[in-house]
Amino acid sequence: xxxxxxxxxxxxxxxxxxxxxxxxxxxxxxxxxxxxxxxxxxxxxxxxxxxxxxxxxxxxxxxxxxxxxxxxxxxxxxxxxxxxxxxxxxxxxxxxxxxxxxxxxxxxxxxxxxxxxxxxxxxxxxxxxxxxxxxxxxxxxxxxxxxxxxxxxxxxxxxxxxxxxxxxxxxxxxxx
Numbered sequence: 001x002x003x004x005x006x007x008x009x010x011x012x013x014x015x016x017x018x019x020x021x022x023x024x025x026x027x028x029x030x031x032x033x034x035x036x037x038x039x040x041x042x043x044x045x046x047x048x049x050x051x052x053x054x055x056x057x058x059x060x061x062x063x064x065x066x067x068x069x070x071x072x073x074x075x076x077x078x079x080x081x082x083x084x085x086x087x088x089x090x091x092x093x094x095x096x097x098x099x100x101x102x103x104x105x106x107x108x109x110x111x112x113x114x115x116x117x118x119x120x121x122x123x124x125x126x127x128x129x130x131x132x133x134x135x136x137x138x139x140x141x142x143x144x145x146x147x148x149x150x151x152x153x154x155x156x157x158x159x160x161x162x163x164x165x166x167x168x169x170x171x172x173x174x175x176x
Contacts, residue, residue, distance in 0.1 A: 038092055041077040043070065050122075054115050055106070067094040075099035076106070 043051060048070060055069055075093035079086055089096040106112065121131040 039074070039078055039090075041081045042074045043077070050118070051115065054111055054118065056109065056111075067098060072099055072102045076103045079103075 051073060052069075055073070058065055071094055075089055075096075076099055078084075078093065079089060079099070086096045086100045089099060093099060124133075125131050
């Protein structure tokens with residue numbers, strides 16, 4: 001039994017809202033049970049089926065791969081999730097230099113961006129929405145602000161060769 005599942009099962013049996021905790025639901029318990037996987041970051045068979053088509057195929061010529069792509073990807077996920085240095089990769093994974101080199105190769109090839117895009121589309125379809133969003137939200141800092149009234153007055157004054165309002169006399173500027 002995985003450590004996460006054991007910790008989850010030791011929680012109280014009743015949640016504050018009256019519903020059973022998430023760990024008591026059979027579907028959630030089945031997802032948490034990863035008994036055959038040595039680390040929590042290792043991919044299950046269903047997860048690997050999604051990731052595998054996005055990874056590069058072995059080269060037709062040249063030396064065959066020494067390490068399976070699945071263990072390389074699991075090593076990459078371990079370092080990214082744990083936040084540890086590449087040199088601290090456990091010995092159950094391929095050598096850290098090999099894993100790091102494959103991480104660089106996959107990131108330069110855009111594999112992680114394609115994977116994030118494919119997972120986002122699959123999640124949207126699972127939720128019953130269109131695969132591509134139909135709208136977007138712009139942040140106020142990303143949009144260019146409109147010109148202020150004083151900038152409009154200065155631009156008008158430059159074009160018409162008339163002086164803009166005199167700030168020393170505290171006159172009110174008007175736009176014709």
